[in-house]
Amino acid sequence: MTIRAGTVTIIGLILSLCFSGCVLDRINGGHYETHYSMGCKAWDSSDFPSAEKQFRAAYWYAQVSHAGPQAEAAALYNYALAAGQLGQFPKAEDGLKRTMALDEKTEGKEGPLAAKRLLELARLYQAWEKYDLSREYYQKAFPLLDRYGAEAKDPPGAALVLKDYANVLEKTGLSAEAEAARSRAAALEKEHPGEQPKTRFRHYPAIPFGSTRTESDRLGRIIEDLRAGRVSCVVVTSIPARTETFVAVTCDALAPSSGWEVRTNCETTVREDLLQALEGTRTAPTKAQGDMRWHADLVGANGEPVHTICMAPYSIGSDIAAFDGVPAKVNSALRKWFQKSFPDEPKSRQR
Numbered sequence: 001m002t003i004r005a006g007t008v009t010i011i012g013l014i015l016s017l018c019f020s021g022c023v024l025d026r027i028n029g030g031h032y033e034t035h036y037s038m039g040c041k042a043w044d045s046s047d048f049p050s051a052e053k054q055f056r057a058a059y060w061y062a063q064v065s066h067a068g069p070q071a072e073a074a075a076l077y078n079y080a081l082a083a084g085q086l087g088q089f090p091k092a093e094d095g096l097k098r099t100m101a102l103d104e105k106t107e108g109k110e111g112p113l114a115a116k117r118l119l120e121l122a123r124l125y126q127a128w129e130k131y132d133l134s135r136e137y138y139q140k141a142f143p144l145l146d147r148y149g150a151e152a153k154d155p156p157g158a159a160l161v162l163k164d165y166a167n168v169l170e171k172t173g174l175s176a177e178a179e180a181a182r183s184r185a186a187a188l189e190k191e192h193p194g195e196q197p198k199t200r201f202r203h204y205p206a207i208p209f210g211s212t213r214t215e216s217d218r219l220g221r222i223i224e225d226l227r228a229g230r231v232s233c234v235v236v237t238s239i240p241a242r243t244e245t246f247v248a249v250t251c252d253a254l255a256p257s258s259g260w261e262v263r264t265n266c267e268t269t270v271r272e273d274l275l276q277a278l279e280g281t282r283t284a285p286t287k288a289q290g291d292m293r294w295h296a297d298l299v300g301a302n303g304e305p306v307h308t309i310c311m312a313p314y315s316i317g318s319d320i321a322a323f324d325g326v327p328a329k330v331n332s333a334l335r336k337w338f339q340k341s342f343p344d345e346p347k348s349r350q351r
Helices: 005-044 048-064 069-085 089-107 114-127 131-147 155-171 175-191 215-227 268-279 333-341
Strands: 233-238 261-265 283-285 294-299 305-312 320-323 326-330
Touching (some): 005 048, 005 069, 069 089, 069 114, 089 114, 114 131, 131 155, 155 175, 215 268, 215 294, 215 305, 233 268, 268 333, 305 333, 326 333
Antiparallel strands (some): 233 294, 283 326, 294 305, 320 326
């Protein structure tokens, strides 16, 4: 039997119409997994611009591949968190609320994830200085936390939430309620000494939407959190002096996963010395990224990095620091703190 070329074309077109939907769904589903995984890696390394981009792409692929509301909610929720860390509060607010609408399709309005979403909105409004809204969302979350036994499952994590809630109550003029929340938090910490929170979250930067992220903004925020006791430990990754790297080392490249020497110090004196050094630090804007030799993650009580400071000492041709990714020319105060608190060690790994 002879089959004409036109017939082959028609058959091919029919087959593509029959199968392209399923094939494209699988392809797009693979893209979703790839972008979601890359977003998680960027988030873990505090690369929030990349995390925002990857989770936004994952959300789009979840939609076009018909992955379902759970996959859409996972990508959209993480996109909202990354947007919030970038100070894009309206985007974060919208993303969190749309995430909750997706959650309702799979677990109802008060399912296991509802309290988590509500607390994120409460923290977002707290950073946004919308304290009445923040209090409202904390109060919406607490009955659900009680229903699912959150305090019994994670007492240190519950204490952190209560302390944040107390700060909001104070801002709204409810001092007695704030003191009660702090007392409950203190009792939980006393009952579970030394325990680390199982629940991990990041506070949002206290930078109004639309403002410029300057080096002084970031430095001021770090000083504020050190003074308030929100930093528990300092984790420093460093490159030994006189090590040749041949290319400039960026702050992101000098992360704890980079293979260089990593040291952790949770002593109060180190944090006090850092606070003193930062209070004595003078900054000037710069576009230069510097050739970094120290990367310090300031870690909160929940084990998550609260801030990141990187330092390029003058001895290699620059005196540049980066405060949460924003570079600045600095005086010698911060460099001297690094040299004193985390000096070179002969055993440091060379490359």
